[in-house]
Amino acid sequence: MIEFDKFTLDNGLKVIVHRDATTPLAAVNILYNIGARDENPDQTGFAHLFEHLMFGGSVNIPNYDEPLQQVGGDNNAWTSNDVTNYYLTVPKENLETAFWLESDRMLSLDFTEKSLEVQKSVVIEEFKQHYFNQPYGDVWLHLRPLAYKKHPYQWATIGKCIEHIEEATLQDVKDFFFHHYAPNNAVLVVSGHVETEEVKQLAEKWFGPIERRSIAPRNLPLEPKQTEFRSLRLERNVPYDAIYMAFHMGSRSDEDFYKVDLLSDILSNGQSSRIFQTLVKEKNLFSTIDAYLTGDFDPGLFIVSGKLTEGVSMEDAEIAIWEVLNAVSETKAGAYELQKVKNKVESTLVFSEISFLNKAMTLAQHEVNGDANDINLEVEKYNKVTTENLQEMARKILIKKNCSTLYYYAKKQ
Amino acid sequence: MESLNRTHPPQFKTIEHVDIPRSKQEVLSNQIPVHIIAGGSQDVLKIEIIFNAGLWYHKAPLIAGTCNSMLNEGTEKYSAAELAEKFDFYGAYITYNNSQHDASVCLYTLNKYLDETLDLLEEIVKHPTFPEKEFKTILNNKKQNFLVNREKTNALAKEKFNGIIYGEKHPYANVFDAKVFDQLQLDDVKNFYKDFYTPDNCHIIVSGKMNESVLPQLENRFGATAWEGKVSDYQPKHELKSSSAKKLFAHKKGAVQSSVRIGRPLFNKKHPDFAGFMLLNLVLGGYFGSRLMQNIREDKGYTYGINSVLLSHLNSGHFAIITEVGTDVCQAAISEIYKEIARLREELVPESELNLVKNFFSGEMLRSFDSPFALSESLRGNLPFGFDNSYYENLLQELKRVNSEQIRELANKYLQEEDLFEVIAGEIKA
Numbered sequence: 136m137i138e139f140d141k142f143t144l145d146n147g148l149k150v151i152v153h154r155d156a157t158t159p160l161a162a163v164n165i166l167y168n169i170g171a172r173d174e175n176p177d178q179t180g181f182a183h184l185f186e187h188l189m190f191g192g193s194v195n196i197p198n199y200d201e202p203l204q205q206v207g208g209d210n211n212a213w214t215s216n217d218v219t220n221y222y223l224t225v226p227k228e229n230l231e232t233a234f235w236l237e238s239d240r241m242l243s244l245d246f247t248e249k250s251l252e253v254q255k256s257v258v259i260e261e262f263k264q265h266y267f268n269q270p271y272g273d274v275w276l277h278l279r280p281l282a283y284k285k286h287p288y289q290w291a292t293i294g295k296c297i298e299h300i301e302e303a304t305l306q307d308v309k310d311f312f313f314h315h316y317a318p319n320n321a322v323l324v325v326s327g328h329v330e331t332e333e334v335k336q337l338a339e340k341w342f343g344p345i346e347r348r349s350i351a352p353r354n355l356p357l358e359p360k361q362t363e364f365r366s367l368r369l370e371r372n373v374p375y376d377a378i379y380m381a382f383h384m385g386s387r388s389d390e391d392f393y394k395v396d397l398l399s400d401i402l403s404n405g406q407s408s409r410i411f412q413t414l415v416k417e418k419n420l421f422s423t424i425d426a427y428l429t430g431d432f433d434p435g436l437f438i439v440s441g442k443l444t445e446g447v448s449m450e451d452a453e454i455a456i457w458e459v460l461n462a463v464s465e466t467k468a469g470a471y472e473l474q475k476v477k478n479k480v481e482s483t484l485v486f487s488e489i490s491f492l493n494k495a496m497t498l499a500q501h502e503v504n505g506d507a508n509d510i511n512l513e514v515e516k517y518n519k520v521t522t523e524n525l526q527e528m529a530r531k532i533l534i535k536k537n538c539s540t541l542y543y544y545a546k547k548q
Numbered sequence: 549m550e551s552l553n554r555t556h557p558p559q560f561k562t563i564e565h566v567d568i569p570r571s572k573q574e575v576l577s578n579q580i581p582v583h584i585i586a587g588g589s590q591d592v593l594k595i596e597i598i599f600n601a602g603l604w605y606h607k608a609p610l611i612a613g614t615c616n617s618m619l620n621e622g623t624e625k626y627s628a629a630e631l632a633e634k635f636d637f638y639g640a641y642i643t644y645n646n647s648q649h650d651a652s653v654c655l656y657t658l659n660k661y662l663d664e665t666l667d668l669l670e671e672i673v674k675h676p677t678f679p680e681k682e683f684k685t686i687l688n689n690k691k692q693n694f695l696v697n698r699e700k701t702n703a704l705a706k707e708k709f710n711g712i713i714y715g716e717k718h719p720y721a722n723v724f725d726a727k728v729f730d731q732l733q734l735d736d737v738k739n740f741y742k743d744f745y746t747p748d749n750c751h752i753i754v755s756g757k758m759n760e761s762v763l764p765q766l767e768n769r770f771g772a773t774a775w776e777g778k779v780s781d782y783q784p785k786h787e788l789k790s791s792s793a794k795k796l797f798a799h800k801k802g803a804v805q806s807s808v809r810i811g812r813p814l815f816n817k818k819h820p821d822f823a824g825f826m827l828l829n830l831v832l833g834g835y836f837g838s839r840l841m842q843n844i845r846e847d848k849g850y851t852y853g854i855n856s857v858l859l860s861h862l863n864s865g866h867f868a869i870i871t872e873v874g875t876d877v878c879q880a881a882i883s884e885i886y887k888e889i890a891r892l893r894e895e896l897v898p899e900s901e902l903n904l905v906k907n908f909f910s911g912e913m914l915r916s917f918d919s920p921f922a923l924s925e926s927l928r929g930n931l932p933f934g935f936d937n938s939y940y941e942n943l944l945q946e947l948k949r950v951n952s953e954q955i956r957e958l959a960n961k962y963l964q965e966e967d968l969f970e971v972i973a974g975e976i977k978a
Contacts, residue, residue, distance in 0.1 A: 157589045159914050195554035204837050205904050206560040207911025226914055231558040239554055256849025260805065264852050264872050268805045268974075270699040344552060372802065374695045406620075406632035416629065419685055422692040442696070444688065475637045482639025482658055485590050489919050 136511055137494055140331040141502075144338060146347045147319025151498050151507050152334045153326040155491040161327035162224045162492040163233040165241075166499040168322075169315035170217040171294075172287040172355060172433065180294020183214040184258050184303055185311055189221065191250035193240035206232045214292050217432040218503060224492055227328040231337060238341035241321070244312060251305055258300050262293050270373040274440075274543065281367050282381040282436055282539040286358035317348035322502045326495035358383070358434060365539040370546045375422070375442050376449055379541040380456065382437040382532050387430050388505050393516045394524040395428060395532065399437060400476035401468055401525065402426040402459065407475070409459055410439075420447050420455050432504055437532055449542055463529040467522045480517045563910035566944055568917050568937045571753075571927055574763060577772040578747050582763065583927060583936075585755040588920045593662060593756040596654040597673055597770075598928060601744035602719070604649050605784060609724035610732050614687065615740045616646040619653060621682035623671035628682050631668060640665045642672070648719050649862050649932060651744075659757055662765070670769040676741065683734050691729035698726075701800050702872060705807035705973035708798050713813045713866055713969055715789035720861050743780035751931065755924035788813065788864055790969070798973040806878045806974025810885055811868030812967055816860035818933060821958060823946035825867070828955045829858045830905045831897055832888060833869055835912075837904070839888050840869065850874065850881040862932050867962070875975045882970070889968075892959035896952040906948055913944055 139153040174181045189212065190199050203210055203223060210223035225233050266272045275291050283289035294300055323342070325334045361383055385391045403410045403426035414421045424441030439460075443452045487493055501509045571583045606612040620642065621628045635642055638661040643654045653673055657665040697703045710721040717723075747770065754762060768774060790813055815822060826834075833840040833856025840854045854871035873881040917923055923937060930939050 155589065157587070158918050160918065200837050201904065202557050204835065204908040204911075205557075207563050207907050207914065209836075209908070209911060209915065224911075224915060226561070226563050226911055228561040232560055235554070235558050242554075253846060253849040257845055257852055260850070260872075260874055261852035263804045263874060268701060268803055268872070270696050340552065372699075374699060375692055405636040407629065407636040412629055412632070415689070416682075416685060419688070422689040442692065445692065475633075478639045479636055485592060485639075485658060486641075486656065489588065489590055489592070489921065491918075 137488065137498070139498060139507060141507060142335065144318065144343055146343065146345055147317075148338070148342050148345075149322045149502060150334065150338050151322065151324040151502060152329060152331045153324065153491070153494055153498060154329060154331070155326060155494070156328050158327050158491050159227055160224050160491070161227045161230045161233070161325060161329050162222060162495045163230070163237060164220065164222040164324045164326070164492070164495040164499050165237055166322045166324075166503055167219045167221075167316055168320045168503050169219055170215050171290060171292040172216050173315065173353065174287065174290075176287070176290075177299070178303070178307065179290045179299045180258070180292070181299075181303065181307070181311060182219055183292045183294070184254065184300055185308065186212050186214045186219050186221075187254040187258055188244065188250060188308060189240055191247065191254065192245040193236075194243040194245055196236060196239050197245065199236060199240065202232060203236060208233065216288055216292055218500070220496065220499065222492060222496060224327070230325075230329060230333070234337045234341040237323075238345065241316060241318060241342065242345050246305055246309055248305055251303070251308060255300055255303060258293075259297055262297055262300070266293060271371075271377060271543065273371075274379055274541065277367060277369060278379050278381055278539070278541050281365055281541060282383070283358055285356045286433060287355060288358070288431065288433065288435075313348060314351065317350055318342060318345050319347045320350045322499045324495040324499045324502075326498070327491045355433065361537050361539070364535045366542065367540075368542045368544065370544045373543070373545050375445060376452075376545050377442045377543040378440065378449065378452055378456070379543065380439040381539045382537050384428065384435055384437045384532050386434050387432050390516070391528065393513075394520050394528045395437060397473065397476050397480070397517065397520050398463065398525045398528050399426045399428055400479065401463065401472055402439075404476060404479055409462075413459055414441070414455055418455060419444055420452050449544070453540070460529070460533040464526060464533060467526050470522060473520070473522050473525065477517055477520070481514055484514065562907055563914065566910060566913040566917070566941060568941055569923060570938065571923070571936055576767050576770060578775065580747055580770060581751040582766060583751065583753045583931070584758060585753070585920045585923045585927065586758040588756050591659045591757050592656065593659055593754065593758070593762070594654065594656050594921050594924055595666070595669065596652050596753045596924065596928065597669070597750055598650050598652040598753065599745050599750045600649060600779075601651040601740070601749070602647050602649040603722055604719045604786065605744055605782065606740060608732070608736065609722065609728045611736050611740050612651060613646040614683075614690070614732060615737045616644045616651040616653075617686055617690075618678050618683060618737060619672045619676045620644060621686065622677045622679045624675040624677060625671050626668070628679070631672070634668055635665070638665050642669070648722075652928075659759065662762070666765055666769060673745065673770075674775055678734060678738050678741070680734060683737070687729055687732060691726060694729070695726055701803050701805065701807040701973040702870075704798050704800060705809050705971050708796050708973060709809040709811070709868065709969065709971040712791040712793070712796055712971065713811070714864070715787070715791070718786050718788060720788075720864060742777070743782065746777035746779045747775045748777075749779035753924045753927055755920040794968065795970045796972075797976070798971065800974050803974035804875060805872045806875050806972050806976065807872045808878065808882060808885075809868050809870055809971045810882070810968055811856075811866055812962070812969055814858070814865045814867045814962065816862065816865040816933070817939075821961075823943055824950045824954050824958050825962065826858055826943070827902070827905065827909075827947050827950045828892065828958050829856055829867065830909060831901065831955065832856050832892060835905070835908055837908070839891070840885065843888060844871065844873075844881055844884050848877075848880070848884065850877045850884075860933075875977045878972065878974070878976055882972075886965060889959070889963050889965070893956065893963060895956070897955050899952065902952055902955075909947060910944060913940060916940075
């Protein structure tokens with residue numbers, strides 16, 4: 136049970152406070168409800184590029200990082216297809232510095248050509264480092280557009296291509312800021328060694344004066360139901376063949392999410408899972424293989440991805456995966472097996488609650504996706520799942536006409 | 549309402565002193581030291597048994613690491629599949645760690661299943677069976693991971709860099725070829741276990757929510773009457789031998805970025821210059837505000853990231869600047885790196901910058917010691933040097949006393965350009 140207080144400022148900023156006195160630190164996590172899915176299809180990678188620009192100085196503070204480091208703080212941020220999340224930790228005595236810095240960059244940025252040019256280069260290097268200079272690095276650049284034809288999940292947060300980043304202009308950047316960055320489009324979570332009263336005061340003082348902005352309601356195209364099997368074949372300079380299968384499923388806030396999550400756990404969470412035991416240990420068909428959910432806010436994907444053992448053919452590997460997937464559709468899982476994955480979910484939760492920063496991030500995501508208190512209802516939702524549910528989900532999701540498969544071949548030298 | 553001054557930073561406090569909770573030391577009847585770090589908000593425990601069984605002690609590559617991994621692959625009571633089944637059922641995690649000098653088995657468990665999971669840990673540590681089939685599987689999977697990893701320019705650069713500063717055969721470099729995977733014999737792995745996974749060659753670190761049953765449990769399972777074996781008297785000799793050629797280019801065809809490592813062999817944390825050099829390292833490349841990051845990323849945009857590290861081994865250590873840069877700007881980036889090093893040799897670091905770095909480091913200390921598990925991690929690193937975690941309190945005090953003149957002296961003493969090694973892995977464009 137994670138206890139927290141919640142209040143909303145007049146300008147619409149939602150504030151959540153979670154006290155954890157076991158740490159001498161405080162975390163400040165600000166989540167903006169803007170992600171790669173909100174981008175124009177001809178200007179992708181923008182939410183992420185923008186995240187970089189948020190560190191280029193704000194209207195009253197020329198340098199974001201220095202004053203934070205000066206008080207012993209550290210920070211970072213990440214962008215997903217759904218949201219952009221900024222977080223920092225400071226010694227609890229210096230909490231106000233965090234409010235000063237974060238409120239100023241919510242107020243307005245110091246937009247400069249220089250900062251934009253540099254961060255475009257940095258992001259292009261990031262693009263190369265993660266997507267082109269790693270074996271199997273470009274998988275998601277191809278798997279997304281294979282699985283999504285209409286919904287903006289068809290591009291990765293880094294963007295469709297380097298050109299989109301190169302073409303960004305300062306005017307685009309300014310427009311983006313004032314359309315998406317606003318107190319009424321953000322959730323602020325403060326966790327750690329803090330008092331709610333103190334946070335309330337600081338929030339009113341620093342964030343209170345920022346004016347509400349007009350935020351256009353999100354109106355994203357729905358992904359039409361997939362009706363036939365899709366596939367794509369790629370050949371790359373990698374040592375081993377690999378296979379990536381993507382199945383459409385519901386969104387993170389769906390009641391069904393918990394059923395599908397446990398289904399993926401039975402298949403792939405831990406070394407005792409079906410996929411690992413059958414395909415890695417018994418049959419030696421894969422050197423690594425995983426099944427997991429993307430957990431997106433809009434309808435997401437159930438992924439199975441694996442690297443083939445040398446000498447195994449793509450056909451045999453694919454058939455073997457389908458055998459494991461079909462088995463969960465055909466035969467109900469046992470009560471013991473279900474209990475096992477439920478235990479594991481509970482334990483994962485207990486371990487994840489060690490970190491006060493982790494708790495802040497999770498609270499923020501639950502809040503923006505519905506209600507922060509959902510964090511405390513999850514165990515119960517998982518516990519309600521039955522073996523019938525698992526079978527029902529497998530029959531609905533893990534079927535061929537709902538599947539997009541990427542065959543990733545090692546180029547013969 | 550009083551008007552808000554957004555241009556001036558709020559008052560702040562400098563962290564003068566970091567209180568690091570001490571570990572308590574107990575000992576089992578067979579003299580196995582048990583270090584205890586009690587605390588935390590969750591009802592969980594981490595129990596790590598650490599053996600002097602790192603790759604320092606093996607006679608051929610892969611033996612130590614494979615031995616460590618094979619502990620997971622079956623015991624007298626349980627098959628590998630049964631072990632996995634039980635750990636998953638209890639929601640516990642077991643990890644295997646193999647490093648230069650030591651190797652460990654580490655259990656993370658909910659307190660309510662301590663009995664059941666300790667039983668598994670005991671089996672794994674005392675009665676592994678090293679089955680042939682599992683050996684073949686994990687060896688092949690390790691080989692595939694090795695070959696995939698080798699496709700990465702940063703892995704290639706790391707291997708080459710460690711090879712030229714320590715000597716390829718030295719355990720601190722640990723360079724070997726893929727064919728070693730086909731030559732490894734299961735018997736060598738089994739013998740390594742017999743020689744080094746013994747009660748007189750280990751210590752235990754327990755961290756988390758302690759209760760009174762933990763120690764008696766450990767005594768019953770790992771104490772004198774429960775566990776026998778004597779460590780091998782084999783004392784390997786490994787000579788450090790840096791390469792005479794200081795520059796190396798490893799070609800990776802088609803790479804769109806090159807990985808760069810520039811650095812040198814250095815001392816470890818027992819050396820009197822360590823605290824000073826640590827501060828120097830922070831200024832140069834040890835945090836986001838560092839000079840390398842500000843110049844090469846935030847001003848020039850040559851890279852997504854650049855940093856420098858100071859690494860302590862038991863018998864040596866090294867300093868390295870690490871980055872991945874676009875092939876078209878590789879030479880420009882390298883020349884900026886040398887410029888920044890030269891600035892440290894020639895100019896004094898301004899007082900304000902030095903203070904900022906010291907403040908940042910104090911905050912880092914708070915972050916590093918934030919949970920019993922994190923404390924156990926640091927303790928594990930400190931014990932071989934004869935330190936406990938009070939080492940960090942002393943380090944912080946020492947580091948706060950370092951001044952700009954000392955940093956310039958250290959830069960002149962250790963960072964002359966002719967003493968530095970340089971590895972580039974990737975492509976170079978003219």
